[in-house]
Amino acid sequence: MYQIDPARVELAAEFKARPFGPHSGDLHRLLNLMRAQTLPGRLALLTLIPHREWALIRLGPPRGGRFEIVEGVRYHSPAEAEWDVFKRRWQAMTGQALAID
Amino acid sequence: MTDIRTRSILGYADRFSVAPGERIAFKASCRGHAHYHADIVRLVSGDLSPAGPGFREELVPTGIAGNYPGRLQEIASGSYALVADRPALHGLSDFSVVAMVWPTTPGRGSQVLLSRRSRTGGFDLAIDASGALALVIDDGRGGVAEYSTGRPLLAREWYLIAASFDAANGQVMLIQEPQIAYARADSAAMRVLPAKVVLGEAAAELSIAAALEPLQFGLRAFAHYNGKIDSPRLYRAALPEASLRQAVTQPAAAAYGASLVAAWDFSRDMGSDRIADLSPNRLDGRLVNLPTRAMKGWNWDASEQDWRRAPQQYGAIHFHDDDLYDAGWQTDFVLEVPEHLKSGIYAARLADGEEVERIPFFVRPRPGTASCDTLFLIPTASYMAYANEHMGYDSDLAELTAGHLPTMAPEDVFLNAHREYGYSFYETHSDGSGVSLSSRLRPILNMRPGCTGNWTGPAGTSPWQFNADLHISAWLEDMGHRYDVATDEDLHAEGLALLERYRVVVTGTHPEYYSTAMRDALGAYLQRGGRLMYLGANGFYWRIAFNAALPGVIELRRVEDGVRDWSGEPGEYYMSFTGEYGGLWRRNGRPPQSLAGVGFVAQGFDVSSYYRRLPDSFDPRAAFIFEGIGPEEKIGNFGLAGGGAAGLELDIVDRALGSPPHTLRLAASEGHGQLYMLVPEEVTGTLPNNDGTQNPRIRGELAFFETPNGGAVFSTGSIAWAGSLSHANNANNVSRITDNVLRRFRDPRPF
Numbered sequence: 001m002y003q004i005d006p007a008r009v010e011l012a013a014e015f016k017a018r019p020f021g022p023h024s025g026d027l028h029r030l031l032n033l034m035r036a037q038t039l040p041g042r043l044a045l046l047t048l049i050p051h052r053e054w055a056l057i058r059l060g061p062p063r064g065g066r067f068e069i070v071e072g073v074r075y076h077s078p079a080e081a082e083w084d085v086f087k088r089r090w091q092a093m094t095g096q097a098l099a100i101d
Numbered sequence: 102m103t104d105i106r107t108r109s110i111l112g113y114a115d116r117f118s119v120a121p122g123e124r125i126a127f128k129a130s131c132r133g134h135a136h137y138h139a140d141i142v143r144l145v146s147g148d149l150s151p152a153g154p155g156f157r158e159e160l161v162p163t164g165i166a167g168n169y170p171g172r173l174q175e176i177a178s179g180s181y182a183l184v185a186d187r188p189a190l191h192g193l194s195d196f197s198v199v200a201m202v203w204p205t206t207p208g209r210g211s212q213v214l215l216s217r218r219s220r221t222g223g224f225d226l227a228i229d230a231s232g233a234l235a236l237v238i239d240d241g242r243g244g245v246a247e248y249s250t251g252r253p254l255l256a257r258e259w260y261l262i263a264a265s266f267d268a269a270n271g272q273v274m275l276i277q278e279p280q281i282a283y284a285r286a287d288s289a290a291m292r293v294l295p296a297k298v299v300l301g302e303a304a305a306e307l308s309i310a311a312a313l314e315p316l317q318f319g320l321r322a323f324a325h326y327n328g329k330i331d332s333p334r335l336y337r338a339a340l341p342e343a344s345l346r347q348a349v350t351q352p353a354a355a356a357y358g359a360s361l362v363a364a365w366d367f368s369r370d371m372g373s374d375r376i377a378d379l380s381p382n383r384l385d386g387r388l389v390n391l392p393t394r395a396m397k398g399w400n401w402d403a404s405e406q407d408w409r410r411a412p413q414q415y416g417a418i419h420f421h422d423d424d425l426y427d428a429g430w431q432t433d434f435v436l437e438v439p440e441h442l443k444s445g446i447y448a449a450r451l452a453d454g455e456e457v458e459r460i461p462f463f464v465r466p467r468p469g470t471a472s473c474d475t476l477f478l479i480p481t482a483s484y485m486a487y488a489n490e491h492m493g494y495d496s497d498l499a500e501l502t503a504g505h506l507p508t509m510a511p512e513d514v515f516l517n518a519h520r521e522y523g524y525s526f527y528e529t530h531s532d533g534s535g536v537s538l539s540s541r542l543r544p545i546l547n548m549r550p551g552c553t554g555n556w557t558g559p560a561g562t563s564p565w566q567f568n569a570d571l572h573i574s575a576w577l578e579d580m581g582h583r584y585d586v587a588t589d590e591d592l593h594a595e596g597l598a599l600l601e602r603y604r605v606v607v608t609g610t611h612p613e614y615y616s617t618a619m620r621d622a623l624g625a626y627l628q629r630g631g632r633l634m635y636l637g638a639n640g641f642y643w644r645i646a647f648n649a650a651l652p653g654v655i656e657l658r659r660v661e662d663g664v665r666d667w668s669g670e671p672g673e674y675y676m677s678f679t680g681e682y683g684g685l686w687r688r689n690g691r692p693p694q695s696l697a698g699v700g701f702v703a704q705g706f707d708v709s710s711y712y713r714r715l716p717d718s719f720d721p722r723a724a725f726i727f728e729g730i731g732p733e734e735k736i737g738n739f740g741l742a743g744g745g746a747a748g749l750e751l752d753i754v755d756r757a758l759g760s761p762p763h764t765l766r767l768a769a770s771e772g773h774g775q776l777y778m779l780v781p782e783e784v785t786g787t788l789p790n791n792d793g794t795q796n797p798r799i800r801g802e803l804a805f806f807e808t809p810n811g812g813a814v815f816s817t818g819s820i821a822w823a824g825s826l827s828h829a830n831n832a833n834n835v836s837r838i839t840d841n842v843l844r845r846f847r848d849p850r851p852f
Contacts, residue, residue, distance in 0.1 A: 020505065020559065020708055021774045022794070028775050035500040044494065045508040046105065047561045050149040050551075054560055055103055057509065062495045063531060064520055067509060069103045078505065078560035085506060 002029045006094040012086065013100055019082040034089045040065055043085050045075070054081055108515040109133055110171070110451050110458040111544040113428065116653075117481050118463040118588045121440045125462055127449045128430035130544075131171030137453040139434060140166050144446045144461065146575035147550025147568045153741050154575045154827040156551060158459075161447065165434045171453065174431065176543065178521040179325035180392035180424035181311035182365075182376050189362055189382035190217060190307060194300060196362075197265040197336040198226045199348040201399035203329035203417065205532035207232035207254040212326040213312040214262070215333055222301010225312055226264050227324065228254060234277040234290070236264040241301025248273045250290035255279065257328075258288070259399045261349060267339035271296040276345060280399060291342070307384070309333060309365075309376075310392070310420035322389070325422035327532040331398045332416055335362040349399075353380070368416040371395060371408065372678045373650060374426075376418075391426040391538050391654060393419040395677035397670065406672055409680045421530040425523035426654060427542040438464055444472055444585040446479070446574055448550070459549055461567065463586045471602035473583035474847050477574065480612040481541070482589040482619075482645055482655055484567050488545040489516050490525035492666070493555035500556070504707030504776045508561035510553070512546035522546070526657050527666045535667035540654045557706050557749065563742050569823060570609040572741070573636055576826040577607075580840055582847075589619060593647050596622035600631060605846040610637035610823045611750070614645045614657065617681060624696055630810035632846040636839070638801060638820045639701045639750035641693040644686055646678040658683025662782040664704065687758065687782060695759025698806050699752035699816045703799040705777030709748020709821040711738035712768035712803060723765050723805055725845045726815070729837050736768055736803075737835045742824030745770075746835045749820035751777075751801035760804070767803040770819070803838075811851025815842045 011027045023031065039062050046055045046067065056070040075081035090098045112129035119125045131137060145157040184190075198215055206212070207228050216225040222241025229235035232253030239245045254260055259280040266273055275292045282289075306313060310330060311322040332349045338360035340348065347354060352364035363384040369377035371394055378384040395408045398417040405411035436449070444466045448459035463479055466472045493499045493507035494517055500507055509517075516522055523543055524536045547554070547566070554565035564572070577584050584607065592599055593616050600606055600622055612635075615623075620641065627633055643663070646656045659665035660674040663685045676683050686692060693700035713735065718727055730736070737746020747770030754760045773793030783798065784791065793799045801818035808814060825835040 021776075023775065031504075032501060035504075036497070038497050039494075042500070043506065044500075045506045045560055046514075047508055047510045048103075050510075050553075051151055051560075051562060054508065057105075059494050063491075064517060067105060067494070067514060067517065069105060071103065075560075078562065081506060081560060 002033060004030055004033060004090070004093050006096045009099060012090060012098050015086055016083050016100060019079045034086070034093070043088065045081055052076065056085070105514055106511045107518065108511050108546060109456045110137055110453060111546065112449070112451060112458055112460045113542065113544045114449070114460055114462050116462070117541060118465055118591050119438050120465045120468050121438045121442055124435050124437050126432040126435045127460055128174065129433045129451055129458070130174035130430065132173060134171035134453040134456065136168050136171050137451045138168050140450045141436065142448050142450045142459070144448055144550050144571060144574070145578055147571040148564050148741060149551055150562060150741055154572070154579070157575065158448070158550070161442065163436060163439060165436050169433055176425065176428045176521040177322065178390060178425040178523060179311060179322055179422045180388065180390040180420045181322050181325065182309035182386045182388050184307040184384050184386035186304065186306050187382070187384060189384060191302070193337050194268045195266060195337065195339040196224070196300070197263065197338060197340040197345060198334070199261070199263040199345055200333035201259055201331040201349055202262050203257060203259050203399070204228055204254050204326070205256055205328040205534065207256055209327070211324050213308070213310070213324040214326055214330065215307070215309050215335070216312045217303045217305055217307040218312065219303045219305040219315070221304050223303030223305060224266065224300060228326065234262050234264070234275055236266070236273060236275060238266060238296070238298050239301055240298040244298040246297040248275060248292070248294045250275045250277055250292050252277070252288055252290040255286065255288050261346065263345040263348070265339040265345060266296065266300060268296070268299060272339070274339070274342065274345070276342065278346070326420050327422050329396055329417040329419045331367065332365070334364045336360045337362050366416060367394065367418045368398070368412040371412070371415070372648065388418070390424040392421060392424055393537055393677070395673065395675055397672040401672055403672065407675050409675070419534060421532060421534065423520055423524065423531050425521070425543055426540050446571070446586060461548060463588050465587055465591065466585050472585055474604040475582060475584045475843070476600065476603040476606045477577065477584040477586050478592065478606055478608055478612070479570065479586050479588045480609045482614040482616070483611055484545065484548045485539045485541050485655055486526040486614045486657065487547060487566055488525050488539055488541070489522050489547060490527045491516055492527055495528065502706060502776070503556045505559040507556040509555055510561055512549070512552060513555050516546055526659070529667050535659055535669055537658055538654055538656050542653045558743065566611055569611070569742065572823040572826055573607065573609065576831060576836065576839070579831050580836070582843060590647070592619045592622055597625045600626040601629065604849065605632045605634060605843065607634045608636055608640060610820045612637060612640040613642045614655070615641050615643070615686065616645050616647055620686065620691065620696070627808040627812050627814060628810065630808070630812040630851065632812055633697065633814045634842060634846060635697045635699070635814065635816040636823055638752040638818055639704070641686055641696050642701055644681065644683055644689055646676045646681060648678045660684040661688050664780050685782065692758040693752065694755050697816050698760045698764045698804040698814055699754050699802055699818045700758055701780055702751055702753045702783055703777050703779050703793070704750040705773060705793060706749060707743070707774060707776045709740060709743030709745030710770050710772040711735040711745050712747050712770045712801070714768050715766050717765040718767040720765055723767055726767065726805060726838055726841050728841050730834050734834055736838065737822065737825045739828045739833065740821055740825030740835070741827070742821035746822045746825035747801040747819045751799070752816065752818040753798070753800060753802040754804050761806045764804050764806040767805055770801045773799050807852040813846065813852045815846070
């Protein structure tokens with residue numbers, strides 16, 4: 001089964017450059033893995049000001065688990081949010097921080 | 102600490118559509134608002150995107166404007182049956198209860214199967230918290246005894262269950278007998294236990310699938326049962342074991358028939374909210390919150406799939422602890438629609454501080470009239486299908502499918518915390534069974550201007566369904582096209598008579614759910630010279646049923662194919678309301694292509710794309726459509742729904758599925774990405790190349806064809822089309838094409 005290879009940093013750079021695609025096959029597989037995490041605990045966004053500002057949340061268990069804010073995080077574009085979550089997931093799934101900012 | 106905002110003023114109306122002179126009642130519930138100010142507004146555009154046509158509404162002075170007290174109104178979801186208190190239920194000392202049950206969540210708390218109990222005593226037959234059959238006897242003087250078989254029932258297995266209370270011999274008998282005997286899963290049990298208290302005389306209704314407690318006004322149901330109940334019987338005698346085991350199939354056998362109090366046959370009155378007692382006592386009852394009927398019973402043997410051909414095998418009702426039909430709120434104010442009010446999309450706007458609620462409703466022209474030549478047909482059945490959907494945070498698939506992070510808004514925070522507001526057709530009940538009924542007699546939080554789907558666009562930026570359809574109303578107004586509105590419910594009720602008042606019918610972005618009457622009416626309209634502008638995709642897709650006796654609810658069975666978020670069980674494909682075979686119109690032999698020339702082929706929710714003209718677009722028959730459009734132009738390389746006019750869900754022409762042979766394929770989209778895939782009914786095997794970058798069938802098509810008697814159809818093949826209309830202040834090729842078509846379609850010259 002496909003696993004993230006932490007040496008493939010160029011896939012992260014590709015995502016940062018084009019968070020909404022088009023994506024190479026290997027990046028697509030990587031994103032599928034990141035997006036397929038189950039509940040509870042999966043990251044999602046919370047709209048603070050429509051089209052302008054977002055916060056980061058963790059989803060709870062299905063059917064009523066509370067949304068938990070990840071404090072101190074604010075995004076001002078969808079792309080910014082996607083990239084930050086990508087980095088968090090990379091770290092969580094590989095145990096290594098991404099060297100890209 | 103960041104505040105997570107939720108919704109705090111919510112409401113609904115007793116109807117969706119209303120004509121001048123008629124009345125519409127609005128109901129509201131407030132959390133933390135001592136009062137609110139109400140107005141009526143006319144909605145024009147609801148997209149909050151800075152790149153869009155703006156959020157536009159117009160105040161309509163009416164007599165209801167003013168301040169109202171805010172009060173909390175709760176919703177009690179969960180289905181059950183209610184039988185009125187009658188003398189035939191009185192004076193039980195001994196009794197027996199027998200039924201067949203198919204529990205879906207045994208062990209999830211105490212769940213009452215049948216009860217008649219009050220402060221003066223009574224009994225509950227239940228599944229206890231351990232999942233075992235139990236009987237509770239209450240003497241009404243503080244003495245309550247609970248008896249259990251002590252052996253958990255298995256989920257989704259049929260059991261004969263029986264309990265008898267023998268006062269004279271001081272004995273309780275409990276039986277649970279599985280229909281299937283597994284070699285190593287023995288859940289059968291039979292207990293004879295000493296009775297510890299006598300049965301007090303209840304003063305109460307009898308309930309099935311929940312317990313009841315009286316409130317100051319009305320009743321509260323609790324301890325809801327999840328699962329099927331079939332053939333319940335009640336006797337005023339303690340039947341011996343052999344008789345208990347016989348009572349399901351022979352409720353009135355000579356040995357014990359004289360003690361029969363009630364024998365309910367749930368296969369009767371199918372499609373209604375009534376249950377019938379076949380005993381001479383006629384203890385008929387009423388269903389609350391519409392549990393699901395036309396469900397396989399304990400004796401379904403797979404020889405019949407259609408309940409109308411073997412009703413005796415469909416005597417089960419599937420109860421759910423989260424069913425909801427009518428929220429039953431008190432009315433806050435009633436609007437008598439002013440005579441002069443023009444047909445259109447309106448809302449009751451309720452506001453206090455930062456919280457604003459808008460309850461949409463649709464004003465029709467005066468009955469039997471049209472005020473102009475164009476009808477914007479509002480797909481209210483599709484709004485109900487998506488009502489209050491929780492996919493972005495309940496489903497493991499939302500982000501994977503959408504290609505971006507689901508993004509929650511206050512309505513999601515509220516719906517996540519308040520499951521009693523009910524579900525959509527895109528979900529399952531808490532017990533895993535599919536949601537097959539949806540009501541509009543409750544607040545529908547995602548049917549609001551300003552609302553976006555939490556997964557259909559990145560970071561909650563894309564309107565969906567009702568709010569996306571306001572892109573069409575905004576465009577019609579900005580381009581100077583007058584329009585009347587009517588709803589799916591109006592079309593279902595009035596049929597061809599509604600449509601034939603109009604030269605042109607315009608659909609919304611996603612008119613997905615159609616009843617037979619709606620389908621027939623639209624088809625007849627086109628055959629008789631009507632003109633249809635299908636400004637969306639994935640339309641005319643699922644067959645639904647309305648209920649002739651129960652307003653405001655629709656039924657759906659997700660069966661055999663289609664993009665479906667649950668699958669109905671074999672044997673449960675036929676709808677309870679009408680007996681019609683459910684599922685896709687394609688699988689009912691009337692594909693969308695046969696009506697509108699195009700039908701659902703693919704979907705994807707990340708980014709949208711553009712169309713390129715095809716050779717048919719240069720046919721003289723289509724010249725009017727492409728006036729002002731260059732031969733090489735990318736059509737719709739912009740837009741509020743994914744950045745393009747071709748996206749979200751896509752339809753194409755397909756002669757094999759009934760597109761008329763003279764259909765012109767005007768343009769096709771290209772450039773879709775990996776997250777676009779063919780829909781299940783397009784795939785009969787396994788496809789390694791099933792994505793937008795590899796499979797040429799993944800595209801949307803613009804199509805045009807003439808219909809008999811001077812009519813015509815123009816189809817866009819894309820849900821995202823309408824999101825491109827407003828680009829550059831409506832000066833763009835999507836707007837131009839749409840305007841070219843509408844102006845020609847409004848012209849009475851025949852095609």
